[in-house]
Amino acid sequence: MRTIRILLAFLALAIPVTLFGQVSLSISVGPPALPVYEQPICPGDGYLWTPGYWAYDDSVSDYYWVDGAWVMAPEEGFLWTPGYWGWGDGGYRFNEGYWGPEVGFYGGINYGFGYSGEGYEGGRWDNGHFFYNRSVNNVDVARNHDVYEQPISNRNESRVSFNGGTGGIEVRATPQQEAATRQKHVAPVAAQTEHAQTARANPELRAASNHGNPPVATNVKSEVVNDHQVTTAPKQTVEPSRSSEVGVSTEPRVEPQAKQSENASSRSVNHPNDLAPLQHPAPTNSGNDRADKKYQKQQDNLIAKQNQERQSLQVKQDSEHLQLSQQKASDSRAQQVEQKHQQQTQQLSQKHATQQQTLQSRQPQPKAQKQQNRPAEKP
Numbered sequence: 619m620r621t622i623r624i625l626l627a628f629l630a631l632a633i634p635v636t637l638f639g640q641v642s643l644s645i646s647v648g649p650p651a652l653p654v655y656e657q658p659i660c661p662g663d664g665y666l667w668t669p670g671y672w673a674y675d676d677s678v679s680d681y682y683w684v685d686g687a688w689v690m691a692p693e694e695g696f697l698w699t700p701g702y703w704g705w706g707d708g709g710y711r712f713n714e715g716y717w718g719p720e721v722g723f724y725g726g727i728n729y730g731f732g733y734s735g736e737g738y739e740g741g742r743w744d745n746g747h748f749f750y751n752r753s754v755n756n757v758d759v760a761r762n763h764d765v766y767e768q769p770i771s772n773r774n775e776s777r778v779s780f781n782g783g784t785g786g787i788e789v790r791a792t793p794q795q796e797a798a799t800r801q802k803h804v805a806p807v808a809a810q811t812e813h814a815q816t817a818r819a820n821p822e823l824r825a826a827s828n829h830g831n832p833p834v835a836t837n838v839k840s841e842v843v844n845d846h847q848v849t850t851a852p853k854q855t856v857e858p859s860r861s862s863e864v865g866v867s868t869e870p871r872v873e874p875q876a877k878q879s880e881n882a883s884s885r886s887v888n889h890p891n892d893l894a895p896l897q898h899p900a901p902t903n904s905g906n907d908r909a910d911k912k913y914q915k916q917q918d919n920l921i922a923k924q925n926q927e928r929q930s931l932q933v934k935q936d937s938e939h940l941q942l943s944q945q946k947a948s949d950s951r952a953q954q955v956e957q958k959h960q961q962q963t964q965q966l967s968q969k970h971a972t973q974q975q976t977l978q979s980r981q982p983q984p985k986a987q988k989q990q991n992r993p994a995e996k997p
Contacts, residue, residue, distance in 0.1 A: 644709030645674060648780040649681045650830030657686065657731050657756045662895025663764065664748060664925070666691050667740055667755065668698050668810060669729035670834065672779055672825070674712065675818055681825040683832035684817040686731070690925040692717050692804045694918075695743050699798070700724045700733055705782030716805060722798035725781030726789030731755060732770065735789070739770045761895060809929035816937045822944070888960045889935055890928035893967060896921050904982035913982055920977055924970045931966055935959050 649672035657667065670686035689698070701715035702725030713725070721738045732740020732754045741750045749764040750757045757765055780786045791799075806814075817823050823832050887893055899917060902910045938959075942952055 643674065643676055644707065644711055645703075646709055648705075648710050648783055648786060649674075649703055650779065650825050651777040652727070652729065652779045653683070653830070653832055653834060654777070655686070655834035658688065660688055660750065660755060660757045660762055661891045662761050664690055664895075666698055666748065667731050668715070669700055669731060669733050671701060671715075671729070672703070673814060673818065675824070678824065682818055682820070682823045683825075683828070683834070684814050684823075685832075685834050686729075687810070687813050689807060689809055690922065690929060691748070692807050692922070694746055695719055696804065697721050697738055697743075700727070700729055702727050703780035705780070705786055710780055710783060714806070716803040717807075718798065718801050718803045720798040720801060722801075723791035723795035726787040727779060727781065728776050734770055735776075735787070736795075739768070807929075808926060809933055812930060812933045816933060816940075819937075820940060820944075887963055887967070888956055889963055890932040890966065893928065893963065896924055896970075899978070902982055904984050906982055909982040913980070916977060920973060924973070927966060927970075931962060935962070 652670070652672075655670065660667075665688040668687055668689050671684055672681045673684050674681050691697075696717045696719060699716050699718060699722040701713055703710045703712050704725055715724070716722075724733070724735075726735040727733075728735045732738050732751060739751060740754050741748055743749075744764075747764045749766055750762050751770075752765050752767045753769050759765060776787065778785065778787050781789065821827055898921060902913055904910055938955055942955060947955075
């Protein structure tokens with residue numbers, strides 16, 4: 619039986635997300651209500667919020683809570699459509715979330731932080747940059763420079779976590795949302811899968827243990843804006859607006875806060891989230907358009923890969939922190955783990971710096987500079 623389950627799991631992973639949208643497991647009782655929790659601060663540009671949800675572990679016949687997380691979008695311009703539980707054929711089935719160019723149907727569930735039941739109002743892509751709506755996101759303008767502030771228009775106060783059935787949200791997909799489900803999709807990335815696996819292994823996150831009130835992770839205490847947690851940030855000097863011209867952005871860039879104190883700038887880096895966001899280098903202009911585009915694509919792929927490695931290490935370290943808390947580990951043990959995390963983070967940072975240097979050494983050079991670098995011909 620175990621072998622059969624493993625084979626079925628591999629077969630499931632091999633099915634494209636466009637075809638594998640619904641988990642075949644059917645549950646007779648819907649999941650608990652969504653808990654109210656704080657959103658951790660966004661670690662840097664390019665990260666999108668993926669809200670928390672109730673998943674199901676058939677090995678223990680119980681729901682478990684998967685906390686929300688900031689995740690690097692797998693492709694520029696992609697948005698996250700959350701998964702949701704829906705009633706059908708006498709039971710509740712989970713419809714997997716996915717990445718795509720538009721946000722599709724997610725059951726009308728109010729996941730918060732811009733996911734109010736229809737679409738996404740937490741931010742938008744513009745000219746290759748993701749702009750964050752500060753009214754529903756916990757962002758630090760020292761890390762996220764592309765921000766705007768716009769109150770959400772749809773105030774859905776429900777915390778119901780499933781669609782249809784007794785007590786469920788009675789909303790159906792619009793034609794536009796149905797069309798979005800047929801677009802190009804990308805399945806949850808590795809960091810999301812590892813995050814869910816970590817939650818599944820934690821007994822405290824099971825509904826039977828927490829009675830629908832899981833010990834959700836919180837990284838910051840913030841003021842309340844629109845029933846969501848956001849940090850205080852400097853006021854913008856320009857009101858956000860959409861440009862009427864195609865390809866022209868009039869979104870305000872909020873300037874970073876004033877110079878930080880020496881203690882803030884010299885703080886130790888123990889975890890990937892403590893590292894400065896990876897920066898895209900300025901576009902090259904060697905005169906060879908094809909070579910420049912190829913190099914830019916290599917840079918984008920490398921940064922995307924490095925961000926995924928950061929996320930994976932952060933998930934692993936968060937899991938070890940949780941184990942220490944559950945085991946009520948001593949201060950000395952906790953210090954040893956922190957030292958190990960610091961070493962892991964430094965090694966990863968050094969590895970990434972070396973990779974960047976190697977790639978930059980292959981940067982296309984202008985023709986004039988190439989001629990200067992050529993060795994002089996012998997007479």
